Amino acid sequence: MRSAGLWRFQVPMDAGVVLREQRLKTRDGLLVRLTRDDKEGWGEISPLPGFSVETVAETTAVALEWLAAWQAGSDAALPEMPSVAFGLSCALAEISGELPTKADYRAAPLCTGDPDELFAMLAAMPGEKVAKVKVGLYEAVRDGMVVNLLLEAVPDLRLRLDANRGWTPLKAQQFARYVNPALRPRIAFIEEPCKTRAQSREFARETGIAIAWDESLREADFEFAADAGLSAVVIKPTLTGSLAKVREQVETAHVLGLTAVISSSVESSLGLTQLARIAAWLTPQTIPGLDTLSLMQAQLVREWPGSTLPCWQVTSLERVI
Numbered sequence: 001m002r003s004a005g006l007w008r009f010q011v012p013m014d015a016g017v018v019l020r021e022q023r024l025k026t027r028d029g030l031l032v033r034l035t036r037d038d039k040e041g042w043g044e045i046s047p048l049p050g051f052s053v054e055t056v057a058e059t060t061a062v063a064l065e066w067l068a069a070w071q072a073g074s075d076a077a078l079p080e081m082p083s084v085a086f087g088l089s090c091a092l093a094e095i096s097g098e099l100p101t102k103a104d105y106r107a108a109p110l111c112t113g114d115p116d117e118l119f120a121m122l123a124a125m126p127g128e129k130v131a132k133v134k135v136g137l138y139e140a141v142r143d144g145m146v147v148n149l150l151l152e153a154v155p156d157l158r159l160r161l162d163a164n165r166g167w168t169p170l171k172a173q174q175f176a177r178y179v180n181p182a183l184r185p186r187i188a189f190i191e192e193p194c195k196t197r198a199q200s201r202e203f204a205r206e207t208g209i210a211i212a213w214d215e216s217l218r219e220a221d222f223e224f225a226a227d228a229g230l231s232a233v234v235i236k237p238t239l240t241g242s243l244a245k246v247r248e249q250v251e252t253a254h255v256l257g258l259t260a261v262i263s264s265s266v267e268s269s270l271g272l273t274q275l276a277r278i279a280a281w282l283t284p285q286t287i288p289g290l291d292t293l294s295l296m297q298a299q300l301v302r303e304w305p306g307s308t309l310p311c312w313q314v315t316s317l318e319r320v321i
Contacts, residue, residue, distance in 0.1 A: 004067040005033040007317040008060070011268060012297040019266075020050035020164075027266055027296060028056050029083075030063060031314065034070070034091040041094030042301065043087035044238075044271035051239055051265065052083055059084050060320065067321065082241040089242040090274050099243070103276035104284065105305050107291040108132045108160055111150070122154055129157045130188065130287050135175065136166025144178025151183040160261075160289070161190040165215065169199050176207040184209050188259075189232045192216065204229025212261070217249065224252045232259035234289065237275065239265055250282045263289035269299035269307065 011027045018024070029046025045063055047054045054062075062079045066088065069076050078085040093099035108130045111118040122129050133150070135143040151157060167175065172193050179187070189212035194200045197216055204211045210231035216222045218239055233253045237246045246262075253260040262279040264272060272290050279288035293304050299311040 001035075001037055002071050002073065003035045004071050004321065005035075005314070006060075006063060006067065006320040007031045007314050008056070008320055009268065009300060009312075009317050011300065011312075014295050014297065017295050019048070022050050024049060024266075027268065029268070030056065030060060030087070030320070031268075031270060031300065031317070032063065032067070032087055032091050033314075034088075034095060036095050039095040041091035041096075042270060042274075043089070043091035043094075044267055044274070044300075045083050045087035046238060046265070046267055046271065047083040048238060048265040051236075054081050054083060063088070064321065078242050080241075083238050085242040085245070086237050086240065087271075089244065093243055099274070099277055100281050101277065102280045103273060104280035104288060105276050105290075106287045108287050108289050110134070110291045118150065119153065122157065128287065129154060130160065131157060132160045132162065132289060132291070134164075135161050135190070136163040136193075140167060140171040140174040141178055144175040147175075147187070148179045148183060151186050152180075158186050158188045160188050160212075161193075162214070163190055163193045165192045165195050167194050169194060169203065172199075172203045173206070176203075176209060179209070181208070191234055201227055201229060212259075214263075224249075224256060226256040226258065230258065232261055234261045234263045236263050236265045237278065238267060238271070243278070246278065247282060259286055261286055261289055264292040266292045266295060268296070268301075269293055269304045269309075269311070270302045272304055273302045 008030055013024050013027055032043045034041045045059050047059055062081050062084050066079055078088055109121040111131055111133045118131055187209050189210045191212045191214045193203050200211050211229055212232035212234050214234040235249055240246050250260040260283050262275055262283055275290055299309045303311050
């Protein structure tokens, strides 16, 4: 016996959340629940504006078609649409038991501009001290000075930086010029520092600062390779596709000696708790990049440990089926 439920959600975001020059006032998406006999599985389908190709309206239509077939007994392949494939595969993996319950709730805290806030978060952080800083939003020289300050102030800190392809080669060099060469090895990586992969590789060669691929993983011409200066790949499952595809990318990265980081696409608390489980399962030695719940004003169905945000249940959401 199979049944399915689908709900539309719209969670208010904190004021000032900007993604790719687009202000995000609400996080919109779908929650799916699959029931087979006495087993239940949940998933989140939430394409990220500015990053996902698909819209919530498009995912709704595709999900409804697949769910109708599944309820009728079909075990058809998952849709190609990445966010739909990911959400449905998570629900199926919960039913089958493939997705373990153990979770890694550690998160590399995101520094949004105030170093003092980051110092406070790091002081309360047990074990390895890893933080993430967005660069490329301000002047490259300013970014270099802030990164240098953080590395000097916290001797055991490792930083992950994300430039979102925001720098020209000149600006990338301006950034590096203000980071003490002796401190550069504690930059775990910069995600996509320059506008092209070739420019990013050249930056790594010239500065000795490691890089990571993020957007590149989702481009048609991308091939996994152990490039000089490349230390990691950042995998965003909502933008990647099914759990099987996520697992394949993690395993390929590990074979090449690269670090694989499971990272958020600003999912709800339900999606984030599943990402924490995926991280504990596939990348147990690596702190995931899941520090995005603080951007929201509510949780959904499942709570993130320690969060004080109110948790909305599906009874307060718009039911689609």
